[in-house]
Amino acid sequence: MALITNIQHFLNENGEVPELNSETMELLKFLIEIIESASIAYERPISLASVNCRAVTYGEKCDGEIEVWIDPDSHIIGWECLECEEEGTISNWEKTQWDKRDLVQH
Numbered sequence: 001m002a003l004i005t006n007i008q009h010f011l012n013e014n015g016e017v018p019e020l021n022s023e024t025m026e027l028l029k030f031l032i033e034i035i036e037s038a039s040i041a042y043e044r045p046i047s048l049a050s051v052n053c054r055a056v057t058y059g060e061k062c063d064g065e066i067e068v069w070i071d072p073d074s075h076i077i078g079w080e081c082l083e084c085e086e087e088g089t090i091s092n093w094e095k096t097q098w099d100k101r102d103l104v105q106h
């Protein structure tokens with residue numbers, strides 16, 4: 001199942017994380033890890049995320065490793081679990097507090 005997300009939908013008008021229920025917060029933390037992993041390694045075509053899969057299939061948590069990449073044209077982050085079918089995209093992550101690109105430049 002593809003999880004298409006726009007990270008701005010999780011933020012308020014100041015770009016901050018508002019009060020979220022625990023389920024949404026868990027998802028946001030997962031997406032943040034992916035953004036940080038992808039943006040730190042944005043010059044690499046593909047890299048592994050610092051977080052593992054959170055998909056639950058038939059009551060079993062997957063826990064597989066997740067590959068991340070950034071589309072060079074759209075800058076949309078793509079991610080995919082190496083164990084199960086879980087995959088997704090994250091858009092509008094640039095210039096958020098989790099955009100780590102500037103830390104590795106210069």
Ligand SMILES: [Zn+2]
Pocket residue numbers: 053054055062063064081082083084085086
């Ligand atoms: Zn998985």
